[in-house]
Amino acid sequence: MRITLLNGPTREINPGVPVAQALQELGVHIDHQVVAARVNGALTDLQARLKEDCTLAPVAVDSPEGLEIMRHSASHVMAEAVRSLFPDVKVAIGPAIENGFYYDFDAPRPFTPEDLPRIEARMGELVAQDLPFERQEVAREEAIDFFRTQGETYKVEILEEIPGDRVSLYRQGDFVDLCRGPHVPSTSFLGAYKLTGISGAYWRGDERLPMLQRLYGTAFPSPEEMERHLELIEEARRRDHRRLGRELGLFSIEDEAGPGLVIYHPKGAMLRSLIEDFERKQHLKRGYQMVMGPQMLRAELWARSGHLENYKEHMYFTEAEGQLYGIKPMNCVAHMLIYKSRVRSYRELPLRLFELGTVLRHERTGVLHGLTRVRQFTQDDAHIICTPEQVESEILGVLDFVADVMAIFGFDYEVELSTRPEKSIGSDADWDLATTALTGALRSRNLPFAVCEGEGAFYGPKIDVKLKDALQRRWQCATIQCDFTLPERFDLTYVGPDGGRHRPVMLHRVILGSLERFLGVLVEHFAGAFPVWLAPTQAVFLPITDRVHAYAQEVTSRFTEAGLRVEVDLRPETLRLKIREAQLQKIPFMIVIGDREAQNRTLSPRLRDGTELKDIPLDQFMGRLRDESQVPTPGKSP
């Protein structure tokens, strides 16, 4: 039997040798770094026996596949630990996930935080025993019988649905699990792991099905790598926008006012208004027209738009003079009315209507979270109404818009295309047109994209943009959705060159998405240290003694009149104290003013990073601050 090492030598090897031995004979050093192998490209256990000619490649624990295998094995070990400590639990599923793993159990009593150390300790014992993972292939019926006698009804349920006659089981110690594999050779291959959380999780992710108990863990090849990961979580905690929002005086969410309702404090309102100014300029530059719709519209309109049918449970209603009004959860309806207000010619298309539209959505209490999930938020929303021929170029325009804006804020992003879901309306032709246009636009900009089959809105396919923040976390911001329903329901038409009436296509799109969410992401991305153009307070003047108060106040007025966002700290405190507080407020420039500066009409700015500049002429520094206040132009100097 001829075995070839990928990008390596070929050897004649006796049939029936295990993968690990074959690798060794091919000169691969086998230690705990190697957890599995690829046999002709397919992930395989190291213990598997080779029967025919093939190509081999080792899979190291620090490769993405190797890590996933190790984490998956960790979930099995956790399941064994849980089964041995709590014999009454049934096991459901336990995959590897980003940074770790989980396992779902049906437990007679919920787990508590005190259970975690016990389970972890038991896992430690299992790891110390170095139990081998053994793969066994059996007939599906045999597996069903086995799990049924064990009382593992969830495994039986899974088995009854998977196709094929034969399935694989993995055993380590006393624990046997239905599993595709592969696994690490034995429990001592686990590396560093830690149980991190408990939560409820619906069986099969369906809220109509029973809730199981999920245990989360994290696992890495080495303790150092796990430490780095835990440190990253700690860093995320430090950057939490809910904490920084309070500390920096940006916003609050008060129990008295109601959950999910953001109250902007002065600094937060300034930041928000800077972003809104930016948005207006960017949209006007790209041929959008600003519009504004009312906060509530008659319920009949929401019936017509289909919201009453599809979105009612998320809507707030109010009544006046016997009329029922729906408070807007989306901005589209008013935009439809604007379009319909007169006869439209093809010459007007594409019509791009932009609104910083504030919407209210009744979100279920459990999903609310800081600024990222709220009940009232403002979208940078636009509806583009165009001819079918214009759809693709309009989508391109939006993609370029997104690219520009993300570059300005300094975010990388990923793109997803979501296609027709099972429950949907519209003709196949419409769906094809829209999906082709979306895909075509992505292709022509060479944007790599993931396809989420069946994840589209019920009225049309969409492109979602996930920006990545400084901690590599992904956030939904921009989305571009094709919509055939609304032009239909509101009977939108335009007069074509032929003099006949035609139905336009509508694109619904946002760039930043929810300003609230975007603000939250910005806070965490910059850890509260906003770039000068976004900083609510750009500089604070710090007079050392009250002899220089007059000069400090004069300078403050001059900067303020120049449109710069500055403050002055006239308290009779020490410079050290003032610096410390300004530093904690993450103000970009702390400007020291003492007798020398007042004498020479200069300033001594300290930067956020601790750099001290000395005796800069007043006008020179004002020029610098003015320059840095400009919206960055990516592509030009850093």
Added chain:
RNA sequence: GCCGGCAUAGCUCAGUGGUAGAGCAGCUGAUUCGUAAUCAGCAGGCCCGGGGUUCGAAUCCCCGUGCCGGCUCCA
């Protein structure tokens, strides 16, 4: 909405059946100071709300509300 945890001063947190505490912040006074905390004093609480157990509840039990971590949903 579901599972679990938590709720004490503006903030961070001690106090687990017997008279409510600390640090920071705040206020008052002194200090006029050169790059991350000057000193002293004072004040601050329906212990989330409502019921119950108990001679006695911040503490134990029940019901609400809110928050946190997840699930489901989602901008």
